[in-house]
Amino acid sequence: DTAVSQTPKYLVTQMGNDKSIKCEQNLGHDTMYWYKQDSKKFLKIMFSYNNKELIINETVPNRFSPKSPDKAHLNLHINSLELGDSAVYFCASSQSTRDRPYEQYFGPGTRLTVT
Amino acid sequence: SQQGEEDPQALSIQEGENATMNCSYKTSINNLQWYRQNSGRGLVHLILIRSNEREKHSGRLRVTLDTSKKSSSLLITASRAADTASYFCATWMDSSYKLIFGSGTRLLVRP
Numbered sequence: 001d002t003a004v005s006q007t008p009k010y011l012v013t014q015m016g017n018d019k020s021i022k023c024e025q026n027l028g029h030d031t032m033y034w035y036k037q038d039s040k041k042f043l044k045i046m047f048s049y050n051n052k053e054l055i056i057n058e059t060v061p062n063r064f065s066p067k068s069p070d071k072a073h074l075n076l077h078i079n080s081l082e083l084g085d086s087a088v089y090f091c092a093s094s095q096s097t098r099d100r101p102y103e104q105y106f107g108p109g110t111r112l113t114v115t
Numbered sequence: 116s117q118q119g120e121e122d123p124q125a126l127s128i129q130e131g132e133n134a135t136m137n138c139s140y141k142t143s144i145n146n147l148q149w150y151r152q153n154s155g156r157g158l159v160h161l162i163l164i165r166s167n168e169r170e171k172h173s174g175r176l177r178v179t180l181d182t183s184k185k186s187s188s189l190l191i192t193a194s195r196a197a198d199t200a201s202y203f204c205a206t207w208m209d210s211s212y213k214l215i216f217g218s219g220t221r222l223l224v225r226p
Contacts (some may be wrong), residue, residue: 031212043203064133090158
């Protein structure tokens with residue numbers, strides 16, 4: 001009965017490859033997020049979807065493309081991976097809307113290592 | 116730049132002592148949230164305090180918010196070894212869809 005799940009947990013790949021990370025939440029939330037946590041533990045939002053609509057798109061390279069097939073899923077596809085993409089990627093979900101913010105529930109993270 | 120800055124960056128205390136972490140932010144907020152992250156895990160929400168609240172309690176946690184100083188503190192009383200983790204404050208700005216996270220405080224509770 002995991003609330004927010006991500007797959008895979010670990011991902012090791014070579015530069016130039018394309019990879020995807022999947023996220024699913026069973027909390028019935030309308031809003032989902034992708035965060036990137038770097039080696040210094042700094043957590044930065046990348047994207048957010050509300051009811052399958054993209055509402056936050058931070059300054060992220062075009063090589064990163066989120067896709068939300070339905071409210072419960074938010075996937076992250078990364079093209080032409082670079083060394084600097086190595087990080088831990090977290091998915092999160094929330095009931096939040098613009099004017100009614102609530103807490104967020106995080107997945108366990110996907111540790112991406114690009115060699 | 117990031118909205119929240121936390122102080123100290125690292126804190127080491129003995130089990131049973133209290134731990135206090137501080138967070139400062141720059142712009143007006145709707146609410147401020149504290150999260151815990153155990154090593155190799157995702158973040159877990161601890162407490163949310165709204166801009167019109169000054170203090171909130173949850174078990175051994177006490178959070179204060181001073182909007183005039185744009186700062187918050189998290190107090191963990193009677194700490195336990197299991198409290199060892201990184202603690203992050205995060206602010207939700209008015210009319211925004213996003214949380215901005217601070218740099219975190221690494222807490223080590225020695226048994």
